[in-house]
Amino acid sequence: MVQPADKMSVKLNPNHVHKTHLRGLDWMFDKFCGHDLNSFRSFENFSALLYRRTDGAALGVARIMFGLMMLIDIPEERGGGNLDYRWGDHNGCKFPLIYGMEPPSYPRMGIVYLIMWLGSLGITLGYRYRVSTMMFVTTYWYVFLLDKSAWNNHSYLYGLLGIIFLFTDANRCFSLDAIRNHSTQQDVPFWNYFLLKYQFFILYFLAGLKKMNAEWLSGYAMTNLSYHWVFFPFRLLLGAKFTDLLIIHWFGCIFDTFVVFFLIYAPTRKIATLFACAFHLMNSRLFHIGMFPWVCLAQLPLFYSAHWPRVMLKKPPEWSESVSKTNQLSKKRRMVTCSVLCYCVLQLFLPYSHSLTKGYNNWTNGLYGYSWDMMVHAWDTVLTSIKVVDNAQNQSLYLQPYAFVDNDRWTKHADMAYQFAHCIDRNMREKSGAHQKEASNHSIYFDIWCSLNGRFLQRIFNPEVDILTAKWSPFEPVQWLLPLLHEFTEMRTMIQSVTEDVHSWSNESDVLFVADFPGLTLDNYIVPDMENVTLTILEGSVQYRHADDLKCTPLTKGQSLKMIPPYFHHVKTTSDTPSSMVYTFVNKTMKHEISEGKMADRSQTKSILPLWREFRQRYENYVRFFHHMGNSLLYEIYGVPMPIRVRITPDDNALTLE
Numbered sequence: 001m002v003q004p005a006d007k008m009s010v011k012l013n014p015n016h017v018h019k020t021h022l023r024g025l026d027w028m029f030d031k032f033c034g035h036d037l038n039s040f041r042s043f044e045n046f047s048a049l050l051y052r053r054t055d056g057a058a059l060g061v062a063r064i065m066f067g068l069m070m071l072i073d074i075p076e077e078r079g080g081g082n083l084d085y086r087w088g089d090h091n092g093c094k095f096p097l098i099y100g101m102e103p104p105s106y107p108r109m110g111i112v113y114l115i116m117w118l119g120s121l122g123i124t125l126g127y128r129y130r131v132s133t134m135m136f137v138t139t140y141w142y143v144f145l146l147d148k149s150a151w152n153n154h155s156y157l158y159g160l161l162g163i164i165f166l167f168t169d170a171n172r173c174f175s176l177d178a179i180r181n182h183s184t185q186q187d188v189p190f191w192n193y194f195l196l197k198y199q200f201f202i203l204y205f206l207a208g209l210k211k212m213n214a215e216w217l218s219g220y221a222m223t224n225l226s227y228h229w230v231f232f233p234f235r236l237l238l239g240a241k242f243t244d245l246l247i248i249h250w251f252g253c254i255f256d257t258f259v260v261f262f263l264i265y266a267p268t269r270k271i272a273t274l275f276a277c278a279f280h281l282m283n284s285r286l287f288h289i290g291m292f293p294w295v296c297l298a299q300l301p302l303f304y305s306a307h308w309p310r311v312m313l314k315k316p317p318e319w320s321e322s323v324s325k326t327n328q329l330s331k332k333r334r335m336v337t338c339s340v341l342c343y344c345v346l347q348l349f350l351p352y353s354h355s356l357t358k359g360y361n362n363w364t365n366g367l368y369g370y371s372w373d374m375m376v377h378a379w380d381t382v383l384t385s386i387k388v389v390d391n392a393q394n395q396s397l398y399l400q401p402y403a404f405v406d407n408d409r410w411t412k413h414a415d416m417a418y419q420f421a422h423c424i425d426r427n428m429r430e431k432s433g434a435h436q437k438e439a440s441n442h443s444i445y446f447d448i449w450c451s452l453n454g455r456f457l458q459r460i461f462n463p464e465v466d467i468l469t470a471k472w473s474p475f476e477p478v479q480w481l482l483p484l485l486h487e488f489t490e491m492r493t494m495i496q497s498v499t500e501d502v503h504s505w506s507n508e509s510d511v512l513f514v515a516d517f518p519g520l521t522l523d524n525y526i527v528p529d530m531e532n533v534t535l536t537i538l539e540g541s542v543q544y545r546h547a548d549d550l551k552c553t554p555l556t557k558g559q560s561l562k563m564i565p566p567y568f569h570h571v572k573t574t575s576d577t578p579s580s581m582v583y584t585f586v587n588k589t590m591k592h593e594i595s596e597g598k599m600a601d602r603s604q605t606k607s608i609l610p611l612w613r614e615f616r617q618r619y620e621n622y623v624r625f626f627h628h629m630g631n632s633l634l635y636e637i638y639g640v641p642m643p644i645r646v647r648i649t650p651d652d653n654a655l656t657l658e
Contacts, residue, residue: 026038032265033264033265034264034266035049046337047333047334047336047337049190050189050190050191050194050333050336050337050340051189051190051191051333051336052189052190053187053189053190054187054188054189054190054192054193054306055186055187055188055306055307055310056169056170056172056173056186056187056188056192056306057174057186057306057307057308057309058193058301058302058304058305058306058307058308058309059168059169059170059172059173059188059192059193059196059306060126060171060172060173060175060309061173061174061309062170062196062298062299062301062302063123063126063129063165063168063170063174063175064124064126064174065299066123066161066165066295066298067120067121067122067123067124067125068124068298069291069294069295069298070120070123070136070158070291071117071121071124073290073291074116074117074625075618075622075624075625076290076291076618076621077152077155077290077291078113078116078140078143079150080113080621080625080628081620081621081622081625081628082621083106083109083110083113083624083625083628084106084628084642084643084644084645085406085645085647087103087106087109088106088642088644088645089404091404091427091430092404092405092406093404093405093419093420093423093424093427094146094147094149094423095147095148095149095409095410095415095416095419096145096146096147096148096419097145098145099419101145101146103146106642106644107631107632107635107636107642108632108636109632110628110629110631110633110642111632111636112139112142112143113143113625113628113629114629114633115135115139116135116139116140116143117625117629118132118135119132119134119135119136119137119139120132120136122135122136123136123165125176126170126171126174126175126176126177126178127175127176127177127180129170129171129175129177130166130171133162133165133166134166136162137162137163137166140158140159140162141159141162144156144159148367148369148409148413148415148416149407149409149410149416150407150409151367151368151369152289152292152368152369153203153207153368153369153370153371153372153373153374154291154295155369156369156370157199157292157295158295160199160347161199161295164196164199168188168192168195168196169188169189169192170188170192172185172186172187172188173186173309174309189336191336191337191340193302193306194340195340195343196299196302197302197303198344198347199347200260200296200299200302201260202347202348202351202372203296203372204256204257204259204260205256205260206351206372207256207372207373207374208253208254208255208256208257208258209257210351210371210372210373210374210376211249211252211253211256211257211376212253212257213376215376215377216252216253216376217249217250217253218249219244219245219248219249220378220453220454220492221375221376221377221378221453222244222248222252222375222378223244223378223454225244225248225286226240226241226243226247227240228285228286229285229608230282230285230286231243231247231248234247252375255275255279259272259275259276259279262275263276263300263303264303269303269304273300276297276300280293280294280296280297281297285609287375350370351370351371351372351373353366354371356475357474357475358474358475358477358478359414359415359472359473359474359475359476359477359478360413360415361477361478362412362413362414362460362481363412363452363460363484364376364377364452367413367415368409377452377453378452378453378454379412379450379451379452380450380457381408381411381412381448381449382449382450382451382457382512383447383448383449383457384401384408384411384446384447384448384449385398385446385447385448385463386398386399386400386401386424386444386445386446387399387444387445387446387447388424388442388443388444389442389443389445390441390442391441391442391443392441399424404420404423404424404427405420406647411446411448411450411460412450412460414461414472414478414480414481415472415474417446417467418467418470418472421444421446421468422468424442424444425442428442440468443466443468443469444466444467444468445463445464445465445466445467446461446463446467447459447461447463448461449514451513452484454492454495454496455485455488455489455492455515456485456488456491456495456513456514456515456580457512457513457514457515458482458484458485458514458515458516458517459482459516459517459520460481460482461480461481462480462481462482463520464520465480467480482517485515485578485580487577487578488515488539488578488580491538491580495513498511498513498582499511502584506586508586508587508588509585509586509587510584510585510586510587511583511584511585512582512583512585513580513581513582513583514580514581514582514583515578515579515580515581516542516571516578516579517573517578518540518575518576518577518578519572519573520572520573521570521571521572521573522570522571522572522573523569523570524568524570524571524583525567525568526564526565526566526567526568526569526585527566528566529587529588529589530585530586530587530588531585531586531588532562532563532585532586533564533583533584534560534561534562534563534564534583534584534585535555535561535564535571535581535582535583536558536559536560536561536581536582536584537555537556537557537558537559537560537579537580537581538557538580538581538582539557539577539578539579539580540556540557540573540575540577540578540579540580541554541555541556541557541573541574541575541579542554542555542571542572542573542574542575542579542581543555543572543574544561544569544570544571545570545572546564546565546567546568546569546570547567547568547570548565548567554574631643
């Protein structure tokens with residue numbers, strides 16, 4: 001019997017449904033990123049996509065902007081303007097990634113910087129492009145690897161971009177090479193664009209993923225940043241606390257995670273560009289991060305059409321597709337495709353490689369650089385004590401924290417602390433005239449107190465371990481690294497509440513939260529300018545003793561000791577669990593400054609948008625940079641002595657007797 005048409009049961013073909021679904025995916029993928037999904041379904045198709053001929057105009061502009069940014073960066077964040085400060089001190093301690101790697105002499109470091117600068121200039125002009133890029137990349141990475149204490153996410157990014165540009169044909173357009181060679185070929189393989197876009201995808205997306213943790217989303221990483229003038233409209237609408245939490249932390253996480261996807265998708269590209277421009281311009285005002293915001297801004301046009309410069313110049317493309325498909329080219333394409341895939345996998349792996357490089361882990365994972373954990377961790381180092389014991393003479397010396405270094409990055413990383421201890425020992429040997437091959441007579445102890453993301457101040461290294469004899473390996477956990485006291489993490493809300501309460505007492509009142517491990521003793525120094533100092537125990541039990549008194553006073557949870565006199569006192573944790581305590585005090589120095597109006601004067605003279613001052617500083621950096629380069633050449637060619645400025649610091653007297 002034949003059923004009516006409107007009541008017939010239709011049996012769908014599964015293959016037909018599958019093909020229809022695939023066509024839908026193809027359409028969506030093509031609509032979203034502008035590429036056929038079929039290009040990613042096989043190695044051959046992907047290789048064909050990477051070698052699709054593309055206009056090189058946008059790539060040429062990206063090359064010019066990158067080179068120009070590096071020309072500005074070299075005298076500044078690379079330290080070229082202060083070459084004598086950074087590399088001129090023979091006793092200065094550096095922290096190379098490769099142990100035993102030593103910087104050359106100060107004049108030769110000037111030659112290294114000169115080669116880097118000339119390479120960057122060649123990149124900008126597109127002159128002898130491959131040689132210029134090689135000059136920049138080799139010298140940049142050499143300087144980069146010489147000192148881990150200068151690492152940042154953006155300095156690592158510049159090195160990666162330099163490597164990518166080295167292998168691209170970014171000199172096909174808008175370059176002296178194209179003019180000099182009368183070249184008419186202005187197309188490049190699509191992989192030239194793909195790698196650059198992928199690198200910025202990694203930059204944004206992984207930075208967003210790294211922020212998806214309780215530390216960031218709870219608002220503890222960038223506290224009080226809302227009081228900067230760039231957040232005034234948000235602070236006016238939401239208040240300071242909600243601006244910190246919702247705008248800085250939550251929106252920052254959302255922006256980093258998704259902005260690249262909106263840049264890829266054509267209908268949302270323009271609005272995403274506006275947000276990205278606002279984001280990077282705000283960062284340029286908020287943080288001292290050199291050219292990083294400007295590099296990101298300069299590379300945003302990569303997400304637009306490859307021929308956008310021609311549209312701006314109202315010139316049609318002047319290139320044609322290459323049809324060469326020899327076997328040799330096929331092998332080269334396979335090799336290039338494999339290299340691109342390996343690079344992509346490597347850049348995904350390195351930010352999460354901390355399970356292998358355990359020796360570089362501390363309270364956070366790895367070094368600050370290749371992990372893209374930008375601004376996720378806020379450190380506050382309050383006390384750095386370096387004790388050097390001369391075992392032969394049974395004498396102890398205390399070293400000023402900045403005696404041989406120009407920053408305190410080493411205080412948070414065990415690998416750099418290990419290197420610093422051996423550098424101190426080397427300098428002490430040279431001072432005493434001892435031979436380097438002789439066994440060391442020194443012991444070095446670090447007592448460093450840090451706070452991570454608003455937690456209690458606590459020790460990061462075991463102060464009873466001689467770092468010179470301690471073991472360190474890049475592949476093993478550091479045994480003398482003290483753990484972060486997670487049991488007190490939940491007390492950060494209390495810390496904020498008590499801090500606000502103490503600050504409300506007066507403009508001069510302040511508070512300090514401290515935690516310590518069982519059996520260890522806190523040696524605290526109260527300066528005479530502090531008055532009404534009170535110690536309150538929050539958790540655990542301790543013994544208090546003033547340096548002028550042999551009597552010990554036991555204190556347990558909830559007990560306080562008021563009016564602590566100036567100078568040294570000792571607090572030993574006697575409980576089986578870590579102790580936590582809080583100091584409240586009045587800063588008489590601040591009180592005096594406020595009474596005389598000095599604090600108000602300083603706030604009034606601070607410029608909101610100091611563009612002229614920044615321009616003048618950059619100009620002065622460049623002048624000094626060229627002086628250093630000229631002096632280096634004169635020394636290497638004619639032996640003319642090089643002048644070196646002496647850095648004036650309060651730590652000139654490096655060693656003090658205990």
